[in-house]
Amino acid sequence: MNQKSLLFDKIFETSTDAIIVFDEDLRIIKTSQSIHKILGYTEEEMLGNNVKSLIYVKDTAILEKEAKKANEPRTSSLSFFPHRLSFLQKGSQAFFSVLRKP
Secondary structure, eight states: OOHHHHHHHHHHHHOOSOOEEEOTTOBEEEEOHHHHHHHOOOHHHHTTSBGGGGBOGGGHHHHHHHHHHHTSTTOOOSTTOOSEEEEEOTTSSOEEEEEOOO
16 A cells, blocks of 8 residues: 555544545445444445435435536546535434535
């Protein structure tokens, strides 16, 4: 592993931010510990699943639109994500809403 990968992993593992990383097919490939604490799902329950399964149904169209933009040549991530998304917490009807601040 190179130095940048090690640094990324260290930052990711110690971050207090709730982070979900997914691929172009919206499959979850990496999660932070904070997202597990907030939503109640284990890493094993999340990895490999479609991120849409965790998002309030009315927000999935927004996610798909922004993910499509992220796959365009000039962008590589959803770090610019300007919308509010609501995530379903395990075992409840409660949602955890995320709004990225500019």
